[in-house]
Amino acid sequence: MRSIEYRFGDFRLLPASRELWRGADAVVAPRRVFDCLAYLIEHRDRAVGRDELVAAVWGRVDVSDVQLGQIVVRARRAVDDDGVAQQRIRTIQGFGYRWIAETEVGEVSRLEPAPPPPAPAPSAEPAVPVPVADAAAAAADQPSTTARPRPVRRVFAAVAVALVLFALGATWWLRRDGAPALFDPAAAATALVLPLEAGARSSEGWVRLGGMDLIADRLRSGGLAVPTSESVLAVLQSAGEDRKAQTQALQRAFGVRWIVRGTASHGDGGWRFVLSAEAADGAVVSAEGQREDAVAAARAAADTLLAALGHVAPGDATGDGSAQEAWRRARAALLANQNAAAREILSQSPALARMPLERAYRLAQVDHRDGRYDSAAAGLSAVLAELGPGGDALLRTRVLIARGAASARRGDFAAALADYDAALAAAPAEGAVLERGQALSGRGSSLVPAHRYADALAAMGEARAHLAAAGDRFGTARVDANLGMLELYRGRPGAALEYLDSAADQLQALGALHEWQITVTGLVQARLALLQHAEAQAAADRGWAVRERMTEPDQIVDITLNRAQVLLAAGDLRGAERLLADPLIDRAVNPVLATRALALQADLAWQAGRWQSAARLSERALASWPPSGADGERDFVALIAQRALLAAGERERAAAVFDRTAATPAAAAEPMPGQVPQRLARAEWRQALGDTAAGEDFRAALQLAERGGVPADLALVASSYVPYLLEHGDLDGARAVAGRVAPWAERDFDCALVQLRLFHALGQGEAWATALRQTLDLAGQRLVPDGLRAAPPPVAGSGAAPIG
Numbered sequence: 001m002r003s004i005e006y007r008f009g010d011f012r013l014l015p016a017s018r019e020l021w022r023g024a025d026a027v028v029a030p031r032r033v034f035d036c037l038a039y040l041i042e043h044r045d046r047a048v049g050r051d052e053l054v055a056a057v058w059g060r061v062d063v064s065d066v067q068l069g070q071i072v073v074r075a076r077r078a079v080d081d082d083g084v085a086q087q088r089i090r091t092i093q094g095f096g097y098r099w100i101a102e103t104e105v106g107e108v109s110r111l112e113p114a115p116p117p118p119a120p121a122p123s124a125e126p127a128v129p130v131p132v133a134d135a136a137a138a139a140a141d142q143p144s145t146t147a148r149p150r151p152v153r154r155v156f157a158a159v160a161v162a163l164v165l166f167a168l169g170a171t172w173w174l175r176r177d178g179a180p181a182l183f184d185p186a187a188a189a190t191a192l193v194l195p196l197e198a199g200a201r202s203s204e205g206w207v208r209l210g211g212m213d214l215i216a217d218r219l220r221s222g223g224l225a226v227p228t229s230e231s232v233l234a235v236l237q238s239a240g241e242d243r244k245a246q247t248q249a250l251q252r253a254f255g256v257r258w259i260v261r262g263t264a265s266h267g268d269g270g271w272r273f274v275l276s277a278e279a280a281d282g283a284v285v286s287a288e289g290q291r292e293d294a295v296a297a298a299r300a301a302a303d304t305l306l307a308a309l310g311h312v313a314p315g316d317a318t319g320d321g322s323a324q325e326a327w328r329r330a331r332a333a334l335l336a337n338q339n340a341a342a343r344e345i346l347s348q349s350p351a352l353a354r355m356p357l358e359r360a361y362r363l364a365q366v367d368h369r370d371g372r373y374d375s376a377a378a379g380l381s382a383v384l385a386e387l388g389p390g391g392d393a394l395l396r397t398r399v400l401i402a403r404g405a406a407s408a409r410r411g412d413f414a415a416a417l418a419d420y421d422a423a424l425a426a427a428p429a430e431g432a433v434l435e436r437g438q439a440l441s442g443r444g445s446s447l448v449p450a451h452r453y454a455d456a457l458a459a460m461g462e463a464r465a466h467l468a469a470a471g472d473r474f475g476t477a478r479v480d481a482n483l484g485m486l487e488l489y490r491g492r493p494g495a496a497l498e499y500l501d502s503a504a505d506q507l508q509a510l511g512a513l514h515e516w517q518i519t520v521t522g523l524v525q526a527r528l529a530l531l532q533h534a535e536a537q538a539a540a541d542r543g544w545a546v547r548e549r550m551t552e553p554d555q556i557v558d559i560t561l562n563r564a565q566v567l568l569a570a571g572d573l574r575g576a577e578r579l580l581a582d583p584l585i586d587r588a589v590n591p592v593l594a595t596r597a598l599a600l601q602a603d604l605a606w607q608a609g610r611w612q613s614a615a616r617l618s619e620r621a622l623a624s625w626p627p628s629g630a631d632g633e634r635d636f637v638a639l640i641a642q643r644a645l646l647a648a649g650e651r652e653r654a655a656a657v658f659d660r661t662a663a664t665p666a667a668a669a670e671p672m673p674g675q676v677p678q679r680l681a682r683a684e685w686r687q688a689l690g691d692t693a694a695g696e697d698f699r700a701a702l703q704l705a706e707r708g709g710v711p712a713d714l715a716l717v718a719s720s721y722v723p724y725l726l727e728h729g730d731l732d733g734a735r736a737v738a739g740r741v742a743p744w745a746e747r748d749f750d751c752a753l754v755q756l757r758l759f760h761a762l763g764q765g766e767a768w769a770t771a772l773r774q775t776l777d778l779a780g781q782r783l784v785p786d787g788l789r790a791a792p793p794p795v796a797g798s799g800a801a802p803i804g
Contacts, residue, residue: 003108006041008088008101011079013041014108020078028572029078031777032057036075040089044099047092067746072097074534077541190225190471191258191277191309192216192232192250198264207264209233211273211298214324215262218302222311225471227254231510251280253509254473258285260305264294273301277309285309295324323351327362339369357383357391361399368406371552371589377406397427397435404442411591417446434475437466441479448489456486474515477506481519488522491708493529500526517543517555524562528569531711531748537566557588557597564600568607571749571780576604595621599637606640607782614644615653622657639677639684646688658685676704676713680720687724698724702737711748715741719750726761734758745771749778753788760788763795 003016012021015038020027029037039056040048048056054063057071072089079101081088088101193216198207213229220226232250239249250259258277265272270292277285285308289300326349330342343366346352352359360383367376380403387396404419420443427436440463447456460479467475484499500522507516520543527536540562547559564579580601588594602617618641625634638657645654658681683697698721705713718741725734738758744751752775759768768791775784 004105005108007104007106008041009080013037015042016108022080027078028570028575030074030780032071033074033078036071037079040075040097040099041103044103047096047098049096053096070534070747073538077534077538080541082538190254190256191219191260192227192254192256193219193229193260193262194232194236196262196264196273207294207298211262211264211294214295214298215260215273215275215302218299219260219306220471222303222306224306224309224311227256227510228472228474231474231512234512235510249509258309262301264298266294271297273297275301275305277305293322323349323355323358326352327358330362330366339366342366357386357395361395361402364399364402364406368402368409371554373406373409373589377403377410380406393426393428394432394435397423397432397439400426401435401439401442404439404446408442408446409590413446413449417443420446433466434470434472437463437470437472437475439463440466441475441482444479444486445482448486453486453490457483460486473506474510474512477503477510477512478515480506481515481522484519484526485522488526488529491710491713493526493710496522496526497530513546513549514552514555517546517550517559521558521562524566528565529710529712531715531744531751533566533569533747537570540566553584554588554590554593557582557585557593560585561593561596561600564604568600568603571607571778571782573604573608573781576600580604591624595624598624599640602637602640602644606644609783611644611648615641615648615650618644635675635678635681639681642681642685646684651688654685654688658682676701676708676716679704680717683724684720694724695728706740711741711744715744715748715750715754718754722754722757726757731762734761745774747778749775749780749782752778753784756784756788760792761795763792765791765794768792 003014006013006015010023011027013019014021018034020029020034020037035057036053039053050065050068051061054061054068057068076082076086076089079088086100088099090098090100092098193212195208196211196215198211209229212232216226216229231253235249235253236246239246247259250256258279260275260277262273262275264274269290271294272288272290274288275286277287285305287301287304287308289297289302289304291297291300326345330345343363346359346362346366349359352362360379364376364379364383367373367379380399383399384396384403387399400419400423404416404423407413407416407419420439423439424436424443427439440459444456444459444463447453447459460483464476464479467479480499481503484496484503487493487496487499500519504516504519504523507519520539523539524536524543527533527539540559543559544563547556550556550559560579560582564576567573567576567579580597585597588597598617598621602614602621605611605614605617618637621637622634622641625637635658642654642657645651645657658678679697679701683694683701686694686697698717701717702714702721705717718737722734722737725731725737735758738754741748741751741754745755746752752771756768756771756775759771772784772789775788
């Protein structure tokens with residue numbers, strides 16, 4: 001009899017071989033996730049009750065709603081569904097679930113899996129260790145038979161957060177010429193400008209986007225709150241070609257009063273711009289302008305429209321009109337991601353040649369967009385030197401903001417902070433609302449690596465007020481994302497989620513793909529810190545789905561590292577290894593990102609039991625650690641280095657990882673990043689030396705983790721402390737610590753392994769068997785020690801005391 005397969009969308013599920021495929025790629029589906037999917041699909045003609053599904057997946061009925069809900073979440077994610085869309089698995093309130101996707105049944109048409117990436121050339125120090133799933137395969141790299149992998153799960157959450165903070169605080173190039181006047185946003189009308197309809201001649205092509213941008217600036221200068229052109233274009237791209245769908249998407253994203261459409265044409269009489277502002281209630285206001293010069297004609301049309309809407313047009317901008325047109329052409333190229341064209345326009349414009357400082361500033365914007373941060377900073381420094389103390393205050397402000405952003409992108413937060421502060425001091429007393437908001441936002445981000453949290457919160461709050469006054473919903477969404485990142489950096493992942501979820505929704509509605517993806521990185525880290533692995537994978541998958549649309553290499557690397565990190569947390573070591581072997585990772589420009597990649601590779605080697613590789617990689621990460629931006633979190637990497645070196649029998653090298661002479665730091669009023677792994681490393685070092693004071697350090701590490709209340713930190717300590725307590729015969733102490741992480745054992749491998757160790761030591765056979773099933777279900781390719789797989793001998797009196 002031939003095997004059957006179920007086909008839905010680009011997925012295929014093969015019950016007989018227990019395989020799930022998406023196109024030619026195999027999808028990892030743990031046993032219960034696969035069973036859940038298979039049962040719902042096989043009974044897709046009806047709704048499946050909760051108890052029926054539990055019995056089918058677990059083989060028993062004593063399963064909580066939380067457990068079932070977690071399996072359904074993971075099943076949905078495995079087939080690209082979620083609880084909001086419910087395109088494949090629908091919740092039947094008060095009853096259970098039903099498979100609703102259109103599904104075909106046919107004979108198996110097997111596709112061979114894609115071949116693995118070619119092995120790297122041999123080297124003395126491989127960049128990516130090959131994971132192993134059994135002890136025999138690891139023997140060549142495992143001189144110590146007593147060492148056991150222990151988790152370092154908050155590996156570099158804060159390293160990733162540092163990257164996100166300065167990336168979100170550095171989008172300075174969005175601002176253009178023409179500062180908005182200070183106005184009451186509650187009393188102001190709002191408008192957005194769409195790309196113009198322009199002539200087909202190549203000489204007129206720039207007007208479509210450049211004219212759009214100029215008119216938006218002019219309306220903003222007249223007192224209207226107008227979204228950035230980048231935001232509008234992103235929403236249009238996500239809405240498709242249908243005009244009604246575009247209008248609905250724009251209203252959802254911006255909630256504006258007026259949508260401005262326009263045409264531009266060139267004839268014997270020069271340029272003619274015709275604008276039409278359309279309101280949701282059907283009102284229409286029109287205006288036009290005709291001049292020999294395109295910039296002047298667009299300005300005239302915008303000024304007429306302002307008057308028709310009851311606003312006073314600003315005075316004519318000073319400067320060379322042809323220079324303005326050149327800049328508009330360059331802006332149009334930037335909006336279309338044609339950076340090389342923008343650079344050529346700026347470099348070859350005779351008008352801009354007469355304005356060298358302005359041109360140098362604009363060219364630095366292009367360098368920043370290209371990721372050439374050193375070049376951007378050098379050009380901006382030259383502009384500042386030429387400006388002198390009495391130069392244009394607004395230009396000085398913008399250049400300082402730009403240089404601060406470049407410094408932040410290079411990980412030099414002290415220099416970034418100095419520039420943002422200087423920008424605030426240089427800003428004109430009147431106007432410059434958006435510039436003040438940008439400088440304050442950058443200032444807040446730059447304060448976080450120095451752990452100046454209160455000052456950072458104050459700066460971000462003030463930045464948000466300025467950006468809201470400027471009508472910059474994009475900017476306020478970025479500040480909300482930064483506030484979430486700040487909470488995450490402070491070790492408050494639960495508080496971070498509210499900010500991050502809201503910011504992600506706003507940025508997605510605005511079509512701000514790059515900033516949205518950066519915020520998704522924060523969501524991944526927050527979920528991992530809360531040991532919410534299914535939700536973390538769902539967030540990482542959302543980022544992975546847009547990977548091909550990203551243009552900046554570092555963001556592609558960030559997406560790849562997110563996916564690798566959640567695979568590591570799920571025990572899919574081979575999947576993580578394939579991702580970490582991506583050659584693009586080695587070309588990461590940002591030092592924090594490059595360090596994060598090394599750190600994850602070290603974590604992979606550690607989990608695979610390759611001590612020497614883990615030691616080499618973690619030492620490389622420590623040697624290249626950025627001077628600021630993740631200073632406290634280096635201790636997570638140092639903990640891996642110490643563990644790997646001790647496991648490899650390299651005690652002398654392990655002794656050099658931490659400063660053993662430093663006094664134990666006093667407990668801070670607020671737990672600081674790195675305190676838990678630092679104290680835990682001290683305990684494990686003393687344990688390795690046979691020092692009886694190790695117990696004091698274990699207790700101190702647990703107290704620090706308890707104060708912070710982060711599940712991943714508690715699991716980190718418990719995974720090391722419980723074996724220590726069992727080794728020293730302190731069964732009651734082991735029960736207490738294991739009980740602290742027991743609520744997460746249903747979804748987290750390391751917490752499940754802690755329970756398994758405890759029940760095996762206590763000789764509680766039934767509890768041990770349950771814990772073993774749970775641990776194996778979560779293990780993936782991680783090792784479960786053979787000694788814990790064998791049934792424990794009964795221990796007299798062991799069942800008297802409950803866990804807790």
